[in-house]
Every structure is written in C-alpha cells, then in structure tokens.
Amino acid sequence: MDGTAGPPRTAALRGIPLCCPGDGRLLLQAEAGLLCSHCGTCYPAPGGVPVLIHDARSAFAIADYIGGAGYEGAAYGRAADAASGPRRWWRRLARALGDAPSSIRHPGPEAALGYVAALRPSPRVLVVGSGGLRLGGPADCVVQIDVAFAPGVDAIADGHDLPFPDGTFDLVVAVAVLEHVADPQRCVAEIRRVLAPGGHVHAVTPFLQPVHMGAYDFTRFTPIGHRRLFRGFDEVAAGIALGTGSVAASTLRGALLSVSSRRWWRVLAGSAALLATPVLRRLDRWLPNGADAASACWFFGRRREGDPVSDRALVGSYREGFGMGPLSLPRPPSRTAEAASPIAPPKSRT
Ligand SMILES: [Zn+2]
Structure with a gap:
C-alpha cells in the first residue's frame, strides 16, 4: 500500500x-x-x-x-451583556416587551415551506441570515447561513456572494435581512441564481423602522419598492408583516430617546416606550389600510424566467393603501401544472 x-x-x-x-x-x-x-x-x-x-x-x-x-x-450588543441580578431580569423583560409580536399573522417562512413542499417532495431550502433560529417544517435539507456564529448556523456566508452552485435550492428565505446588506439588488440576484427554475423566495423587509444594528443597517423599502426588488420573480402573494401600530411603537421610542442623552432620561423614556410597545403592536391588525405606513413588508414569489417585470407593469400594479395582504398563501398549483409551467424545456420542431 x-x-x-x-x-x-x-x-x-x-x-x-x-x-x-x-x-x-x-x-x-x-x-x-x-x-x-x-x-x-x-x-x-x-x-x-x-x-x-x-x-x-x-x-x-x-x-x-x-x-x-x-x-x-x-445578538448585536447582547452577547456582551454580563449584567446580573435585577438588572439582568429587567433587560430580559425589556427584550420581551421590545420583541412583542404584531397582531398581524402574515404567512411566514413555515407557510412558504409548506407551499413549496406541496409542489416538490424533499425541497432544498436556504435560510439567509438565519441567526440562531432553525426553520422547522417538511424539509430534509435546510441550510442556514449568517454572517455571525449562532447555534443554528451551518456556514458563515455573505448574501452578496452565496457559496452555492446555480439552481441549487427550491426555497430561499430572507427575513429581516435585506435592510442589512450594502447592495440588496445584488443579494436578490444571488438568491435568484441559487434557486432552481420554478423555485420560490420568501422575504420580510422593513419599510418604516428606525436604524437597528448600527452600521449594518442600509436600506428601507416601500411596498412597491419591495416588489421592484423582486422583479425577477412572479408574485404569489405579498403584504404587510408589521403594521402601523408597530411604526407608532418604534417612532415613539425613537422620539422619546432623542429628547436627551442623559442616562436617567433614557432609562425612564425607554421604559415608558417599551411598556407601550405590546399595546401598540396589538393595533396592527385593526389598522388594515395602513400599507402606506407599514413597518415591514413580506413577499412570496416564484422565480421568473425571461425578462424581469417592467417598471411600467410595476407602477400599473400599484394598489393605494392595499391593506394587509392575504393572511394565508393560496393553494399551490398541482404538481402536474407545475411540471407544465413555462420552465418546461421547449418542444423540438420536428
Ligand atoms: Zn476561488
């Protein structure tokens, strides 16, 4: 040997x-x-x-x-949190209040995965910017990437240069990610590249939110701007993930904190704003025509072949204050219909 x-x-x-x-x-x-x-x-x-x-x-x-x-x-600013005793308890409470859920129950990544799994058995899924959360659902193969180490992260990778071959995945998920990248158009082009023909994308991106994560917060999207970002996709469904109540909560906090940089004021004003946050977020679903003043948009679309959606078509599709959008995804087309979609190879001219 x-x-x-x-x-x-x-x-x-x-x-x-x-x-x-x-x-x-x-x-x-x-x-x-x-x-x-x-x-x-x-x-x-x-x-x-x-x-x-x-x-x-x-x-x-x-x-x-x-x-x-x-x-x-x-985990920005949290990993270094070495507080103990009452201060630690208070910070946990503050986090829970600040992360209070919106009353809008929009179709999230799990719903998107259910839709894709109905079309393709054993879908291959990529979660961009997963953090420590693991996407659950009917998928044997979920790859999670982020730019920070966390328990659920399989690889450190930057959305501008995805380290996967063309046409690898059936679903790509990007929740609260595209505001944090320097070039969102490039990242969406990369998402489209690594999707197989007929593959789907699910994204949630802020519209009216204050800066978060410091230097790593670049861009916001109006609902039509978010649709344009995904012009290489056909829309399956889209809507509002966080509504106007959530905007009121974050704006109130930003406004109160901007009054003074004194520590006692920041503690007092920050606490008042945090206590109001869950209440204001409960208002989201009761303000259904707040799309033009929403906190975040979601988009679920299918990879489009050929030319991207034109700006004229996008402008023509605008619906003023179009409401929250659907609260569930439509039924997926049957697998046979999917197989006969425009991605099928052209018939030979014999
Ligand atoms: Zn190389």
Missing part, C-alpha cells in the same frame, strides 16, 4: 455542494479547510463551521471569525 489518498472530495453541507464565493468553482475538502483549486483560497472552518466570505468584496473579514471578534449579528 502506498497510502495515497483518493481524489479530493468536493466540500458539501447537508449534501449541498459548496462553491468559492470569489469565482464560483466547487470547493474541495482539505486538511486546513475548504480549498478552491482555481484561485487557491483556503476557507477556514473554525469549530466545523466554514467561513465562506469573499474577503476582498465583503464588509466582513475572514480573519475576524478566526480571532473570535466577528460581527455579533442578531
């Missing part, structure tokens, strides 16, 4: 092949990490979680994930 290893193994995550975020070539499993034999980059995998960041293009640096000083993501 000469001890020669076999051909290098292609790197994969839950059975999904991984690509170099720089040039899209398949990565190989190497001793030091995941190797791109084309550009020679070796991506580290500290703790078994690959860091698939394009170091030159991304706002994030690979080195940060090695030293443990990387971006905290949704």
